[in-house]
Amino acid sequence: MKFLMITGRTVNQGAYVERKLSAQYADETSTCFMHQFDMMDLGITDRERVQVTGPCGTVVLVIAASEDVNPGTVFVPYGPYANHIIGGHTHSTGMPDFKSIEVEIEATTEQRKGVYELMEELGGVAYDR
Amino acid sequence: MIVKDVVCPFCGCLCDDVEVTVEDDRVVAVDNACTLGTSKFLGDHRLPGPIRRDGNGWKDISYDEAIRYAVDMLLDAERPLLYGWSSTHGEAQCVGVHMAELVRGVIDNTTSVCHGPSILAIQEVGHPGCTLGVVKNRADLIIYWGCNPIDAHPRHLSRYTRYADGFFLENAFRDRTVIVVDVRKTETANIADEFVQIRPGGDYAVLSALRAIVRGKTDTIPRSVSGVPREQLLRIARRCKEAKFGAFYFGQGITMTRGKYKNVRNAIELVDELNRHTKFTISAMRGHYNVYGSNEVNTWMTGYPFGIDFARGIAFYNPGETTAIDVLARRECDACLIVASDPAAHFPRPCVEHLAEIPVVQIDPYANATTAFCNVQIPVAVTGIDAAGTAYRMDGVPLRIRKVIESGYPSDEEILSRMYAMIQEVRSE
Numbered sequence: 001m002k003f004l005m006i007t008g009r010t011v012n013q014g015a016y017v018e019r020k021l022s023a024q025y026a027d028e029t030s031t032c033f034m035h036q037f038d039m040m041d042l043g044i045t046d047r048e049r050v051q052v053t054g055p056c057g058t059v060v061l062v063i064a065a066s067e068d069v070n071p072g073t074v075f076v077p078y079g080p081y082a083n084h085i086i087g088g089h090t091h092s093t094g095m096p097d098f099k100s101i102e103v104e105i106e107a108t109t110e111q112r113k114g115v116y117e118l119m120e121e122l123g124g125v126a127y128d129r
Numbered sequence: 130m131i132v133k134d135v136v137c138p139f140c141g142c143l144c145d146d147v148e149v150t151v152e153d154d155r156v157v158a159v160d161n162a163c164t165l166g167t168s169k170f171l172g173d174h175r176l177p178g179p180i181r182r183d184g185n186g187w188k189d190i191s192y193d194e195a196i197r198y199a200v201d202m203l204l205d206a207e208r209p210l211l212y213g214w215s216s217t218h219g220e221a222q223c224v225g226v227h228m229a230e231l232v233r234g235v236i237d238n239t240t241s242v243c244h245g246p247s248i249l250a251i252q253e254v255g256h257p258g259c260t261l262g263v264v265k266n267r268a269d270l271i272i273y274w275g276c277n278p279i280d281a282h283p284r285h286l287s288r289y290t291r292y293a294d295g296f297f298l299e300n301a302f303r304d305r306t307v308i309v310v311d312v313r314k315t316e317t318a319n320i321a322d323e324f325v326q327i328r329p330g331g332d333y334a335v336l337s338a339l340r341a342i343v344r345g346k347t348d349t350i351p352r353s354v355s356g357v358p359r360e361q362l363l364r365i366a367r368r369c370k371e372a373k374f375g376a377f378y379f380g381q382g383i384t385m386t387r388g389k390y391k392n393v394r395n396a397i398e399l400v401d402e403l404n405r406h407t408k409f410t411i412s413a414m415r416g417h418y419n420v421y422g423s424n425e426v427n428t429w430m431t432g433y434p435f436g437i438d439f440a441r442g443i444a445f446y447n448p449g450e451t452t453a454i455d456v457l458a459r460r461e462c463d464a465c466l467i468v469a470s471d472p473a474a475h476f477p478r479p480c481v482e483h484l485a486e487i488p489v490v491q492i493d494p495y496a497n498a499t500t501a502f503c504n505v506q507i508p509v510a511v512t513g514i515d516a517a518g519t520a521y522r523m524d525g526v527p528l529r530i531r532k533v534i535e536s537g538y539p540s541d542e543e544i545l546s547r548m549y550a551m552i553q554e555v556r557s558e
Binding site: 004006007008009010011014015016017018019020021056057067068069070073075078079080083084085086087088089090091092093094095096097098099100115116119120122123124125126127129 | 139140164165168169172174180182185186187241242245246249277279280281283312313314315326329330381382384385386387389390416435436448449450452453454455457458471473474475476477478479480481482485486494495496497498500501502
């Protein structure tokens with residue numbers, strides 16, 4: 001199903017922003033807030049995983065039911081998971097499209113990756129000491 | 130020991146009433162700060178010392194070796210990018226600008242991915258703003274548009290708006306109206322007197338409709354604009370015109386979405402229009418605690434607030450070309466110095482992919498997502514905890530940020546000054 005993805009700040013994302021290697025940061029920034037009507041259409045329940053495909057790639061996120069987003073829209077906290085699929089075009093403003101991004105979402109049994117697994121996928125080396 | 134009146138180095142509110150309890154040069158308790166500030170003061174897991182990437186692993190190196198590596202990287206580069214700067218003190222930012230000029234690099238701060246579009250709009254039509262104190266004491270109408278202070282600036286509401294006392298308001302909580310405009314029903318929307326929910330990407334149209342209504346052109350408004358009923362638009366416009374003093378705060382809800390700086394320009398022009406009827410101001414909810422300072426420092430040193438390219442030997446500014454996202458996405462820079470920021474977590478994928486292909490040095494107290502792309506990382510003191518310096522609040526008021534503990538880590542300014550001196554030495558030969 002097609003959705004508009006909005007990214008934004010949450011208090012938990014901010015509280016763990018200096019602890020990017022923590023489980024709490026990964027949990028928060030890999031959450032995809034979705035309206036329950038859309039979850040019924042996709043045949044998924046709370047805390048199940050979805051594969052989200054955007055302009056630049058695919059990432060596995062964990063669904064959280066939310067009445068705060070309208071059907072057709074999903075909200076993902078700022079962070080490495082959302083950015084894994086966002087493109088770098090800025091329309092000559094310096095600012096990429098971090099909001100209202102068209103994405104395709106489907107249920108998946110794939111595991112959600114860790115922050116450093118995503119970084120390794122892009123050519124980085126984990127610092128795990 | 131309890132240290133009073135500490136300035137919180139998290140968001141642009143720079144709350145200056147925080148109390149920090151220190152024992153044996155460790156912060157053990159924090160009072161008055163929000164969740165964000167408290168977690169920063171109590172932050173642990175600092176990187177113990179400089180590290181260098183060694184194949185698929187890491188090895189410890191000395192500060193001297195790390196600084197030498199960073200200097201050589203910048204001297205060898207043809208088009209270095211110096212990025213970050215918003216979570217450090219102004220004194221360090223000054224050294225950064227001097228260094229960028231000397232190595233003929235591009236220097237950009239996090240503004241380009243937060244309120245860069247707001248600054249572009251302000252450069253076009255001006256900024257009818259005021260300090261937070263004026264809003265606290267006078268404003269009887271607050272609009273939060275595309276921002277969610279309960280999550281991003283938690284004490285903005287208690288110190289300056291919804292829950293704050295006001296000198297010229299008899300009963301501030303009762304006399305102040307709060308309107309929230311957003312595409313989703315945020316926590317802030319839940320405490321508003323009125324919530325206006327617009328369709329994603331509809332900000333420009335709704336702002337234009339409000340401008341038309343304020344001008345008296347109500348007949349031109351359709352039954353609904355981007356999901357907002359005509360009646361609600363008429364009511365909001367009336368409330369704005371009837372207010373004695375209105376304050377419009379906006380966030381990344383309008384800078385990051387379609388229209389970008391044109392949305393902000395429209396919002397400023399709405400406020401301009403409202404000033405024909407009453408007093409109204411508009412300001413951006415700045416995120417990093419010293420992102421405003423990075424704009425100030427860059428502007429007084431180069432004439433431009435962010436995205437400055439010294440390749441020509443003079444300061445050149447063209448957002449969309451000289452901004453970090455564009456320089457990385459075009460795979461243009463051949464080295465990157467990152468100071469007090471984490472672009473690997475916050476930049477779109479193509480930019481991060483390019484970071485993996487070039488030498489990167491990061492100056493930051495913590496291991497973060499960008500660490501994975503570093504050749505060298507140099508840990509430093511955290512300004513506001515173990516380093517002092519100057520920062521600018523979101524309303525442009527500079528405050529002295531205090532040091533509350535001694536950690537032994539060098540400050541950003543010390544590391545950058547050493548690097549700058551070494552680069553100067555080579556360049557003067």
